[in-house]
Amino acid sequence: METKLTVREQVVDHAITLMMLRGYNGFSYRDLSELVGVKTSSIHYYFPSKDDLVLEAVNQYSNEVMHALKAVDPALPANEKLAMYTRLFGKTLGDGNQICLCGMLAADIETLPEAVRQAVQAFFRANESWLAKVLEQGVKEGTLVAKGKPESAARTLFAALQGSVLASRLFHTKARLEDVQATWKAVS
């Protein structure tokens, strides 16, 4: 029961994919035009400027990730939650050489408008907050280890995951993501 995607939806989807691969300054309306099968002027009808497009892209991406996080069973032990999160994080690495959209936009942030910075910051905070709760649970259970405040440890963990997808793609291996996961896992 696949629903046909509108042109607008296709544009946003491909924009997300392309930016996760090449960054904001590495794709063009022409790229989207060829992928979707409409002229660039039609894309400008939906998104007058590239800034409008990237803002909608990051909002949709954020919603998708938040939805995936809410779908994680709260009854799971924390180490399994972290394993799921790590898999989610590296999901697009193997097939498309893509990294997290908001990690990529954080690299391009100095060439982007303030509204995008706000949206990317919100994504970071939401993920760090989710990870902080997982770490807190894990410490109580004894399935994870985290020094200091969970919020501080979660920021470090999130940064390590962002850095690791970058390195994973650079070296063509997913092993580096698992290194990170192991660092916060309690020794059994």
Added chain:
Amino acid sequence: METKLTVREQVVDHAITLMMLRGYNGFSYRDLSELVGVKTSSIHYYFPSKDDLVLEAVNQYSNEVMHALKAVDPALPANEKLAMYTRLFGKTLGDGNQICLCGMLAADIETLPEAVRQAVQAFFRANESWLAKVLEQGVKEGTLVAKGKPESAARTLFAALQGSVLASRLFHTKARLEDVQATWKAVS
């Protein structure tokens, strides 16, 4: 006793600065032309293609960082070595909003030639190897904590530092770099 820089040296220096700020696809020969005060055709005389320029930029940047690492006193305790490294890592954050050149190029890697990937990989490996030795020393001394193999922990630490400069710039604060440092520091 300041030596006058040649045009070639100025071009490479400014290319490094600009890429650390906006990435490979976010600066142009025109930008360099205005900064150095020569025409773009003169820059093409030294670097026929942009790929030639970025390759020399990453090599020079790597040499500078390697030189700074060799200048670290081997007699220092490991936690102080890590503190120095963290400072070195975030040095360009405050004034210029710049992140590590090789972290930035890792984000842009899918738009860059293979030779650049090799050079960036070499930079990653060299830094991870240096950090692995520091962690090893720190564990022996009891000044740092690291689970598992030092090489694996060093990869995680390096990724966390790369991710943290990204986040530090995004949020306009250096606190996130210190979060990372604290994570590997032994509780006193």
Added chain:
DNA sequence: GTCTATATGACGATAGAC
């Protein structure tokens, strides 16, 4: 080595017909 001049194409964006 540095310049003027130019080739060639990509880019984001808009006007207006249908």
Added chain:
DNA sequence: GTCTATCGTCATATAGAC
């Protein structure tokens, strides 16, 4: 909504005079 046509600008890059 989608198109054709186009504008103005910027990009990388080269040829050839000085």
